[in-house]
Amino acid sequence: MSLSAYLILSAVLFLFGAFGMMERRNMVGLLISIELMLNAASINFMAFNHFLYPGTVTGQIMTLFVIGLAAAEATLFLAIVFAVYRHYRSINVERVDHLRG
């Protein structure tokens, strides 16, 4: 398979994630979309590493970092969701609009 196939796949996943980010009301839906986008980034790292710099490990290590980051971020997100829930009694992002001008 060529590099373009991987890149297109990751772009499609990224766009799905972007769509979800803008469409979901529930904050958990947002988190799922973020994970999708991170996943797309991981695929890109792996593909570039394999096709352009074979024999090195930089891309793979970046992917490891992404995975670790996603785990940490999910935990952080959990804390934020709790805080928002306690304040607004809801995790609907449309309700969280204190910055309205």
Added chain:
Amino acid sequence: MQIQLGIATVLSPILSFVLIAAVGLRRPTVAKIISLTAATVSLVCASMLLLGVNDPAFKIQATWSWLMDDPSKFTIGLLLDPLSLVMLFVVSIISWLVQWYSLSYMEEDARQGKFFAFISLFCFAMMGFTIAPNLLQSFMCWELVGLGSYLLIGFWNHLPSAATAARKAFIVTRLGDVGFFIALLLAWTGLGTLDFGAMAGDAMSATWKAAIGGSDYGVWISIALFLAVAGKSAQFPLYAWLPDAMEGPTPVSALIHAATMVAAGVYLLARMSFVLVLGSEAAIMAWHGLAVIAMITALMSGAVAIVQSDIKRVFAYSTISQLGYMIVGIGTGAVAAGMMHLFTHAFFKALLFLTAGAFIHAAHSNSITDIARAGGAKLKLPMMALFVGSMALMGFFPFAGFYSKDAILEHLFVEGDWILFGMALLGVFITAYYTSRVIYLMLKVPAEPHQGHGDEHGHGHGLHLGSWMKLPLGFLAFASLVAGNVWLWKAHNWFVIPEAEHGNAALITALVSTAIAAAGAFYSARVFYWRTSADPMASMTGFATLLREKWYLDDAYWAIVHNFYLPITAFLQKVETIIVKGALDGIGTVSMTFARGFARAQTGEVQHYLGMSFVVVAAVVLILMSR
């Protein structure tokens, strides 16, 4: 040595002002000590300077560059010559006496510290003006004098009348100061220098003579200066502020009338009289025109003094009248006579005002009849002082006013200027009439049906003279007696005598003017003392009403303000409201509108922000790729 003395004379009052402002505002005793010490230093230095000089050509000038490195441009410094030494002495001695007197007069005032600080500032301004070697320093100190008079006239600023009078004095003199400023600019552009000595041309060189006389700068500078003099020295049509300035404390009135404020204009004329000496025919015409205006002022204000019932206002109008005489003298070329009258007038007018202050302090009223009723005639020293001062003012031999007024009259007589001479004699009559009127009214206590004789007697004993008032009154009474002789002994040969004396002109004018003054005093006695003639001003019709309304000058001012000034300001206010305020409001409205529009973009919903940032990132990336 003389320069150091001059500096000490001028700087000690400003030092006193600073010190009182720093430590003395709430400690009256400290303020008094500082102020009196500084005044004493000034007086001693000025006296030493005056006594140490005998040479008419004496002239010392010391200047320091200021504002620019080039010392030929703008300088401050001091110029010591006979003219400034005499003036410095007058200012320092009058201010010393006035401050001494104020120890009693202001003893009940809660803000004595401030009062003495202001007096010190005022004296500094006048002394700085006196020694100024150039027009620029003159102008600065001239404005400081205006500020000092404003502060002191409005010293009792809790009285609305005092505040109004201070404002009026400030604004009216400021009108004249426009003239000073124009003169300053004319001298700078036309002559290229502001230094008095350079302007006069130390060697009377032909180029300077041409510059002043030939190009007629002398005329225009003179006319502009006359406006300034009319404001400061209270000449027609800008004299209306001076009677209102009586709202200030009486020592301040004495200071303003004798030495500081109003004398500044006359002194400036004397300083600039080289224009008259060097100038063209047109310049001499202009100065003569000023003399005519001053003579008219003298007669007008003297006539108003006849109908005044407030003792200070009588003397205020008298001051305007006497200033008119001084300017007549200088304007017709008799600088020495004018300065001599300034010198003697300083003493007897200070005496009269301090006497009036003593009466007011004792009787708590400004009205002549009220003071008389309260038993003012029983105050021995003030009555004596009033008598001496009045004699000097009327110009009787051997009092000081006789010498100086006769010097002016004699000059007019010798010049053959019969119109001015006749008007001056009429002025002598009016002066004698209103001056003696005050004495007669004081002596002839009007019948008081409500009060018994004994009660009135008790009142008279209740009056007391402030303990610090005796020395100034006594000294000034003595000075009013001898000032003319002092001048003749010390200062007479200092000034250029323009004409050789013409035989018995001095004797003729002395006899004529004394006779006319005696006639005025006699007629006044018939009217106010023996009451054998009817008071010509008692009727409320015609001329008397005109005088009572002070020639309607205040009404004329008001009409001008009302008909010209206020419409202009109303128009400008509209401009301000519509254009300036409208423009600013427009800026505000536009930005508010934009802000409201942009604020709508801030929905507060995180997904909208996210979408916007996606679009922006896409746009940026596309732009970068297309390059």
Added chain:
Amino acid sequence: MSEFLFIAGAALAIVGGLLAVVARNLFHASLGLAMTLTGTAGLFIPLAGELIAVVQILVYLGATAISIIFILMLSPPFYLKRPNRNAMKVVGAIGVVLIFAVPLMRAVMSVSASDPLNHVAPTVNQIGRALLTEFVFPLKLFPFS
């Protein structure tokens, strides 16, 4: 072998991704995410990332996806009637995504590379060595994130 793994993984990932963003039931969406993660792990094998594939399964699926399901307990109960989709919002999101797709696709199309011939997977030893030498600083910084 690699083509099969790619097609299977890609199909799994795309179907899962679609499910993750369009499913109205959030639990289904979570399962869609799990599908995507599994498919991605399969994709890593032909890219010479066997170790990464294992870590993806262990950490991503085992920890992250489970914590997401845990968060789901804060969402409104599924038996309640959920509000309808906001059509404007969907259209707007699709519009933004399409706008963003333009530069993204142009960038993707501008890159091309063929499969390298010397297909040598890095060993765990190599990765560990790199982590503890070249990347030790980001590794030590990582816990603070």
